[in-house]
Amino acid sequence: MPLDVQCWGCGGIFHETNDEDGWIKLDDGGGEIPNPRVKRFFPDKPATGSMFKLKEPYTSYGWDTFPHDESVTGEALECPSCGAPYVNASGKVQVVRQRLIRGERQAAA
Numbered sequence: 001m002p003l004d005v006q007c008w009g010c011g012g013i014f015h016e017t018n019d020e021d022g023w024i025k026l027d028d029g030g031g032e033i034p035n036p037r038v039k040r041f042f043p044d045k046p047a048t049g050s051m052f053k054l055k056e057p058y059t060s061y062g063w064d065t066f067p068h069d070e071s072v073t074g075e076a077l078e079c080p081s082c083g084a085p086y087v088n089a090s091g092k093v094q095v096v097r098q099r100l101i102r103g104e105r106q107a108a109a
């Protein structure tokens with residue numbers, strides 16, 4: 001379940017964590033294992049661009065944001081709205097539980 005990333009500066013929510021793609025379903029019905037190709041968000045690990053993705057509708061709007069790969073770290077992880085870094089002075093990203101599940105969000109749009 002992805003978490004919403006809340007900007008320390010403007011309080012806006014434009015990115016979410018990429019956890020959604022972080023699991024692989026085993027064909028034999030043995031459940032799910034972490035996808036080793038995905039760099040998942042962990043609160044205690046240094047954040048990189050690969051841990052986040054731009055949410056809808058901002059993706060459809062064509063908003064310009066940092067590349068979602070591991071080369072982007074620290075203060076380069078900028079809010080696409082106000083330009084504040086997603087990491088604070090302690091290196092922490094503010095994540096909050098998503099308020100709506102995907103189906104409800106689509107229905108509300």
Ligand SMILES: [Zn+2]
Pocket residue numbers: 007008009010011012079080081082083084
């Ligand atoms: Zn912001």
